[in-house]
Amino acid sequence: MLTINVVVLLAVVVVLRLRRRTEARSRLDEKLTVVIVLALGVLLAPTPIGQAIVQFLSQLVHGVARSGL
Known part of the structure; x- marks a missing residue:
């Protein structure tokens, strides 16, 4: 059986x-x-890959914010 x-x-x-x-x-x-793209984001967000992307981006934002202070 093929699933997409x-x-x-x-x-x-x-x-x-x-x-x-x-x-x-x-x-x-x-x-x-x-x-x-919005539908892709909604479907991707609750997945483990989506959570990893969110964590990476939050670390990146915190790093940039700390370096700017």
């Missing part, structure tokens, strides 16, 4: 959409890309 992970599928769609030239995009196309 929705997160992986959305990630592939996002990469393919972002590879297109900016000049070739309409406003509707850009809005659709934003909606797809």
